[in-house]
Amino acid sequence: MRTTLLLFLICLNVLSTAQTTPLPDPGARAMELAWMRSKEKPGVVKKNDWVEIGFKLNQEIRKHIDNYLEKRGVPKQINPFDPKDLDVTFRFYPPNGADYEDRIGFYYREYERNFTSANPDEWNHIEKPTQFQIRGRLTPQIVGDWRVEARVIAFGDTLYSNQTRFSVIESDLHGFAEVGESKRFLVRDGETYFPVGQNLPWPSCHKDFDLKCQLIKCAGGEAWCHSKIMGPYGFKVYEDEMSALAASGADYFRMLIAPWNLEIEFEELNNYYDRMHCAWETDRILDKAQELGLSIHFNLQVHYPLENPNPYGMLQWDYGDLPCYPWDEPYCYADELNLANPIDFLNSEEARRHYKNRLRYLIARYGHSTAIGVMELFSESNNIGTGPDVSDDCLILDNGKAPAYATNDLLPVAISKWQDEMTTFIKEDLNHTQHPLSVSYTGLPDYKRGDQSFYHPNVDIACWNDYTPMMTKFSRTSKIVHNFQDKRQRDKISNIDPPAIGKPMILSETGPGIAEIENCDADMRWIKAAWLTSFSGMAATPINWSNDHNAELWKHFGRIKQFVAGVPFDSELWESQIDERKDLKAEVIALSSRKGEKRAIGAVHNTTVNYYTQRKSDNSVCGNLDVLGNFLPDTYRKAETVSPQKGGGKIGLSSMGPLTKYTIEWVDPQTLKVIKTDQQSANLNGRLFLEYPNMDANGFPLVLFKVHKTRQAAFATK
Numbered sequence: 001m002r003t004t005l006l007l008f009l010i011c012l013n014v015l016s017t018a019q020t021t022p023l024p025d026p027g028a029r030a031m032e033l034a035w036m037r038s039k040e041k042p043g044v045v046k047k048n049d050w051v052e053i054g055f056k057l058n059q060e061i062r063k064h065i066d067n068y069l070e071k072r073g074v075p076k077q078i079n080p081f082d083p084k085d086l087d088v089t090f091r092f093y094p095p096n097g098a099d100y101e102d103r104i105g106f107y108y109r110e111y112e113r114n115f116t117s118a119n120p121d122e123w124n125h126i127e128k129p130t131q132f133q134i135r136g137r138l139t140p141q142i143v144g145d146w147r148v149e150a151r152v153i154a155f156g157d158t159l160y161s162n163q164t165r166f167s168v169i170e171s172d173l174h175g176f177a178e179v180g181e182s183k184r185f186l187v188r189d190g191e192t193y194f195p196v197g198q199n200l201p202w203p204s205c206h207k208d209f210d211l212k213c214q215l216i217k218c219a220g221g222e223a224w225c226h227s228k229i230m231g232p233y234g235f236k237v238y239e240d241e242m243s244a245l246a247a248s249g250a251d252y253f254r255m256l257i258a259p260w261n262l263e264i265e266f267e268e269l270n271n272y273y274d275r276m277h278c279a280w281e282t283d284r285i286l287d288k289a290q291e292l293g294l295s296i297h298f299n300l301q302v303h304y305p306l307e308n309p310n311p312y313g314m315l316q317w318d319y320g321d322l323p324c325y326p327w328d329e330p331y332c333y334a335d336e337l338n339l340a341n342p343i344d345f346l347n348s349e350e351a352r353r354h355y356k357n358r359l360r361y362l363i364a365r366y367g368h369s370t371a372i373g374v375m376e377l378f379s380e381s382n383n384i385g386t387g388p389d390v391s392d393d394c395l396i397l398d399n400g401k402a403p404a405y406a407t408n409d410l411l412p413v414a415i416s417k418w419q420d421e422m423t424t425f426i427k428e429d430l431n432h433t434q435h436p437l438s439v440s441y442t443g444l445p446d447y448k449r450g451d452q453s454f455y456h457p458n459v460d461i462a463c464w465n466d467y468t469p470m471m472t473k474f475s476r477t478s479k480i481v482h483n484f485q486d487k488r489q490r491d492k493i494s495n496i497d498p499p500a501i502g503k504p505m506i507l508s509e510t511g512p513g514i515a516e517i518e519n520c521d522a523d524m525r526w527i528k529a530a531w532l533t534s535f536s537g538m539a540a541t542p543i544n545w546s547n548d549h550n551a552e553l554w555k556h557f558g559r560i561k562q563f564v565a566g567v568p569f570d571s572e573l574w575e576s577q578i579d580e581r582k583d584l585k586a587e588v589i590a591l592s593s594r595k596g597e598k599r600a601i602g603a604v605h606n607t608t609v610n611y612y613t614q615r616k617s618d619n620s621v622c623g624n625l626d627v628l629g630n631f632l633p634d635t636y637r638k639a640e641t642v643s644p645q646k647g648g649g650k651i652g653l654s655s656m657g658p659l660t661k662y663t664i665e666w667v668d669p670q671t672l673k674v675i676k677t678d679q680q681s682a683n684l685n686g687r688l689f690l691e692y693p694n695m696d697a698n699g700f701p702l703v704l705f706k707v708h709k710t711r712q713a714a715f716a717t718k
Contacts, residue, residue, distance in 0.1 A: 032056040034132050046171035050139040050368045054132025069273050080107040081272050087153035090136030095144030104364035108135045109276035113232035120215040123231050125277040137368035140168045141175055176434050177373045179460050180570030183502050185539050192570045195373055195540035196561040197252030200548050203238035203261050209549050210237045222260045223314045226327040230261040235281045239288050244551040246292040249558020254297035254543045256379055259317040269332040270354045286369045295373030300362055303380045305331040306342040308387040311396055324394040342385040346414040356425050363432045375435045380442040381415050412451035423458035436460040440508050447498050454501055463506045467513030471636045474532040475587050478576045481505055481537035504539035511545045518546050520622035521611035523553055530556050531702055535589045535602040537576030559672055572596045579651040584635045586642045588651050598657045600707040604692040606642045609701035613639035639697040652689035656682040666693055667704040679710055
């Protein structure tokens with residue numbers, strides 16, 4: 001039987017640039033390569049687009065795979081998701097003798113969305129049979145004639161296919177994003193790339209966005225529904241939301257793989273067969289993003305499965321198995337490997353091997369896509385192990401219990417080691433370097449207690465989420481970024497004043513942190529975050545979590561994108577700085593260049609127009625918002641018209657050219673029209689005071705500015 005299998009593996013087919021033509025050998029007709037994309041012009045692909053090659057396995061191998069997938073309990077089994085059983089690699093040879101590029105083959109099922117039933121709850125995915133169940137993908141970036149061959153490892157033997165060829169032609173498609181030379185911002189195709197966008201956390205059928213969702217059970221609340229995986233209409237609605245986001249002028253959004261829609265591994269360990277339609281839908285999302293010119297901040301797993309139990313009440317998607325919750329299906333790592341706690345998941349060698357298989361599949365299937373801007377390993381990794389108390393009837397008990405990360409001294413170190421191992425696996429073992437790789441925290445990692453995840457060599461970008469309700473949130477963010485990017489040696493290391501990071505930072509989630517603020521402030525908190533944090537030194541706009549279905553509010557993204565367009569953040573080493581009035585009623589948040597021309601871009605902020613002064617003053621929750629205590633100092637309790645102060649109350653920019661004359665252009669953020677233009681000289685110490693326009697108590701709380709030397713050209717815009 002082993003000899004027969006080897007003969008079948010050796011006899012692979014040659015693919016012409018026009019069609020698949022079987023070789024004359026009878027064995028070759030049992031195993032074939034086929035051109036899967038693009039089908040409009042087989043054998044030809046555009047630069048920065050992607051090629052897909054299909055591979056048809058012979059009958060004997062398919063039988064062994066079916067033995068595994070159908071759980072027949074016979075000795076001859078092949079798990080197509082485990083490289084120990086079946087490992088297919090496609091080796092692509094670029095023109096002109098450049099080094100080859102290996103891409104992992106992955107198991108594939110084809111589907112279509114079925115909306116034919118009169119009952120929307122019966123809409124489903126229908127499989128479309130394909131003989132080419134192994135696929136390989138590549139995004140070529142070199143024009144010319146390429147060759148490809150397949151390498152197959154089965155039962156420990158390595159064999160190679162015949163070669164086939166395809167052509168790559170020029171295109172205007174963008175390439176992959178990467179970290180720029182400044183180590184603070186991103187570049188793409190040789191130019192600064194400053195992503196502007198929003199969290200669209202995951203596909204969901206939201207009634208506010210599509211009225212048909214009203215007809216579907218659990219629509220908009222799939223995470224709390226007893227059904228296991230969301231139906232197809234939610235994915236259609238998600239594509240519509242992506243279109244609306246792109247139409248607003250945004251070019252970026254964050255998406256998380258969650259158990260109820262996109263996750264390939266939840267109920268069964270190392271077996272993704274029953275969730276292949278989730279991967280198929282992810283393919284559609286990537287295709288749609290490329291079509292719309294959007295890039296995705298692609299989170300590879302949400303943190304809920306490693307919480308025990310989940311504090312958001314998503315009890316069927318967490319680590320534990322609660323007796324009071326009959327629909328609960330514990331995470332397969334806990335169930336099948338008998339790992340009692342999430343920290344056991346981190347420390348188990350077997351669990352890590354299986355998890356690497358999952359990562360291997362995700363990279364094999366999605367790693368080709370230029371629609372992915374940044375890959376994020378795991379969301380809010382310091383929430384791993386969180387376990388609030390639960391009542392007998394499955395109610396989360398608000399007893400002020402601290403997260404496990406804050407109380408278990410072993411957890412910060414375990415999370416740090418796990419993330420180092422997984423990012424090393426992606427970058428070095430899988431050799432996936434096409435995408436910048438990030439890690440994610442809610443708040444900052446506890447560096448002093450041993451979590452060095454931001455500093456691991458295979459982590460390219462540090463991401464953190466900020467839900468603090470404090471009024472000084474935006475200037476505080478800028479200070480934190482500056483501290484991480486300041487290379488001067490610290491006398492006293494702290495978590496917010498750590499060693500220099502030498503990496504870009506992205507605020508991967510932001511929000512008010514308290515529901516009453518979000519619902520009471522006329523979206524003021526969202527608007528301020530979008531604008532002010534864009535000048536904090538972050539490598540992208542802050543990625544707001546709230547208002548992920550508010551297309552009207554998204555118009556701010558187009559304005560932000562237009563305002564910063566053409567600013568060479570990477571090449572001129574732009575750094576964050578802030579300045580606060582002594583009475584704290586106004587502040588400057590800005591970026592200024594340290595190389596080339598001394599220029600600046602930023603905003604002045606009227607802090608008295610805030611979520612408290614914008615609330616409805618009645619007997620509702622909004623009217624009684626004074627529940628925040630110390631977060632609401634008297635300074636911020638009354639909206640005031642803010643005008644430039646004289647004398648010691650002046651605010652401005654530091655580190656500008658001493659005695660240099662500057663032109664300051666003041667811009668309305670709602671229209672991007674110039675309000676006024678000033679000329680002002682910096683003092684002997686290089687401090688440039690800003691005579692900003694009045695900001696009315698009943699008006700918009702921000703005014704934008706751009707600063708350049710008067711004798712030099714103004715900012716270029718695209």
